[in-house]
Amino acid sequence: MGFAEAINIALQSLWANKLRSILTLIGVVIGVASVIAVITLTNGVNKYVATKVYSYGADVFTLSKQPPVIFTYEEYEKFQKRKDIHLDDYEAIRDNCKACADVGALQSTTGKVVYGTHSSTDTSIRGWSWNMPEMSNLNVVLGRSFTPADQQYATHSAIIGYDIVDNLMPGMDPLGKEIRVDGEPYTVIGVGERQGKTLGQSQDNYVSVPITTYQRKYGTNKSVVIYIKAGSVGPALDRASDEARALLRSRRHDAPNAEDSFSLDTNATFVGLWTSISSTFFFVVIGIASISLVVGGIVIMNIMLVSVTERTREIGVRKALGARYTDILLQFLIESATMSLVGGAIGVICGSGVAKLVTVLIGFPSDIQIWSVFLALFVSASVGIFFGVYPARKAAILDPIVALRSEM
Structure with missing residues (x-):
């Protein structure tokens, strides 16, 4: 049996048992849809944050009483005790910062x-x-x-x-x-x-x-x-931030070895902080979505075992006509991979649709990446192959005499 014929048989099997196919693929569909939706929404927010932050320019930095994001109540209390930055501090830096x-x-x-x-x-x-x-x-x-x-x-x-x-x-x-x-x-x-x-x-x-x-x-x-605004990135940004920092430290009477009594943040700080937060969120959700893929893979393995049992006589005939161990193994691996790949394709469509729907309804930015589509399809096919190995091997090692006798 050729590669194309094996794929055709797998698709015919899916179509002939529609309800069973839907129930079989639903785990893969949910898992892939979750992964695609999360990647699309995360990429969209990352792109938005980078765009908005860099709208001030990559050479812009800020001096503020406290950083834009505070993680603990202890930090909040610490920053609240700092002196305010006043308009005359701004005027002093404006008039005296040469860089x-x-x-x-x-x-x-x-x-x-x-x-x-x-x-x-x-x-x-x-x-x-x-x-x-x-x-x-x-x-x-x-x-x-x-x-x-x-x-x-x-x-x-x-x-x-x-x-x-x-x-x-x-x-x-x-x-x-x-x-x-x-x-x-x-x-x-x-x-x-x-x-x-x-x-x-x-x-x-x-x-x-x-x-x-x-x-x-x-x-x-x-x-x-x-x-x-430093005028340019690199050394110019370092010189401007060092000079502005020194001026504000002097005005606030910070001791030579004491830490700054204010926060200096560059665009790289904002983007890096957000990337760190979004990455954590991304991996947590991907881990949860992976459970659906594992469940979907187990269901595919179960259905393939049922398929092997149903087609025992067919396997015996093929072996009697000269089919080798690898031929049977490859046929069932292709069938299981095709099943999960179809589920992956449906999941990609559903995940992209959900992400775009969220964008339309609440304005949450989304950005579909081609690499994520191919990754999802690759992962879904890999799940089918991994969980299809056992049923395929079970089919490949059947004794042709026993297989031919099974339905007599």
Whole structure:
């Protein structure tokens, strides 16, 4: 029996026993679908995180009171005891850091925005230094961005996201309109480009105001995050981070051998941290999905044993006509591999569909990788071969006389 004929027999067997085939392959389908869905969603989030983080530029780093991610309550208590970073710290680094190409500052909170009879809640209210839109690669598609004068004179100017435009000013030209942010009036001078949703949360629900204006409204008792652009990566980034770090240590009177009383984070820090978290999640889910593959493989082995019993006389005839041990072994291995490969193909389709459905429903990013499809098909075929060895060997070692006599 040729290779193609063995595959044809396997497909005919699947089609002839549809319900049995579905029950046989369901474990492989679930396992492969889980693996594909996890890989697709994990790759999508990794790609999104890298894109968003690097939107500030690979040469940008931050100085903040505490790191962006805290893992233990002890760490949280430790970081909360640190002194706040103030606007004058930002100004000192801006004016004295020779290796820094650009320096910006950010503070944020959430609040209520009102225009006429429309309002929005849980809107991100951002206090930005005048150059932060450019540093964060936010394109102002309508109107203008902030100027140094807006920051110097604490003007009541605002750059808004498209959620504010769509929900509070539908069909209107937003430029020049007066909105109220937590009761304070601001004039809209610009609208940022659409950024869409991430993990179900809109990135366009924000109002940005000059940081000096922000502090007059919300006070100065909240720490500032300082964004610093080095100009290029490599040695320039090292020089800028070393100089900025030394300046801030000096201002905060950190002892020579003491650790920093602030956090310095580069884009590589953020991406590396996320990759570490997502990798752990990935391997845990893959381990769980592997259980389904093992269960599916055991079911395939059981069905192949049943198939060997049903076809004992056929095996005897083939052996009597000269079929060798390897011919019988190969036939049943091809059949078991084909069965699991079909299950793998269905699993790939189901897994990709689930990942894309999650993206459509909640905005969770997904990214299908071709290598993951081939890996899933390879793994499913390998499961079929591995669990098909025992039934195939049992068929191959049958005595032809006994096999021919079995149904007489």
